[in-house]
Amino acid sequence: MTFQKRMQKILQIIDELGEVDNRRLADELGVSEITVRRDLARMASDGHIYRTHGGAMKVEQLIKPVSFVNKTAVNIKAKDEICKRAAEEIVEGDIIFIDCGSTAFRLCQFIKNKKIKVITNSLPVVNELNGTAVSLNLIGGEIDQKRQAIHGSIAQEHIARYRASKAFLGIDGISGAGLFAGTESEASNTLAMTKQSSYTYILCDASKVGKETYLKFADLNLINAIITDYSGPETEKFELSGIRVLKSSKFFY
Template structure:
């Protein structure tokens, strides 16, 4: 088993069990104890787990996710500025994907009057899109109540039917080494598939997400353009080396 595959297996086991012993990792990966220990050190340095005596546990900050209502109240001004700029990138007759999230939701008023088609997995988006007379398709799937998101096999199957001119994704973490991340692997899978089905991909994230990492990897920074508010000059310079970045002042 190659190192990336083995480390992905380690993280998957932690997501499922939260606490896993070194012997359990050894049995699951067919690797030596010394190899597993090196993996755990490397993953802890990336803040993807926490080593404990005899094994590892998932850091609570990596898997914790705020509810949709909690997210709505954070940095509203910055999200609106990001959303206005992101919406300006949408052209006439574009077919776009808006994933579930409070910043993508803020794009909807700026799409009013445009001849665009929107596909979304966000239940909160539906009334707002319909109210702006925008053509909208919704994926099926399992309803994740905490974030009002459609996930799972049904959502993946529906999403695979479409091609997009552009997609706009949220992320809980944006990090130079760990890329774009989110706490839920099933949400990460939806975002990753939308990226793959799109000609252009934008991650829209307020400044609090910069230099943060959560559990599930969505994509490397190079795979999407980043739109963020009020990044520092140091951050902007660092991220420019890895992705196209637009900093919107709020």
């Protein structure tokens, strides 16, 4: 059976059940669980389904909307290489912040077996890491349905109660002028997390480098390191500002 035929069958099963585990899919398709996992990874990358721990579910079954899924599927190879590099910075016993960015979300797949604590305002991150070796702390407050994240003053009060060894955060843009966000609520959470972290990493694919939105929320000295697939002239500006520039293993731009 070709991948295309297996994909159609998998989509049919998930459409009927909403959520299904790898073993059942393997039995239904008459293939190994290794083949199922490979197929699901490919389908998730294309935004057809959402991977769960041990299976898959319909995108619309999630509390996160399609818009977030579509964001995670953009520049996915670059994001995965960035997050593989980021995972190398995380050691057992670390307490880390992960925000609601689509790149930061891709970090989850590389840290599931690490005995660490993750503090996050991202509902998709909680879904992805629940049931793994990772201990979770979900920030409380108002749910932003569009971003599937928790924002607001209560969220910031929650963040202020904890100290983290590291923070892995996303941004909408970064240039020599500073850090840029799409909304004030996201900027506020980012600022709160950096304040409570000993070391802050920005996870940023090349499409965000040199980009400036209407909202500049901080200077470059807010962060300690940037992990990116970008290798252009902006890199020198970051390094002159005292920021470590960590390159992903592959460049796509």
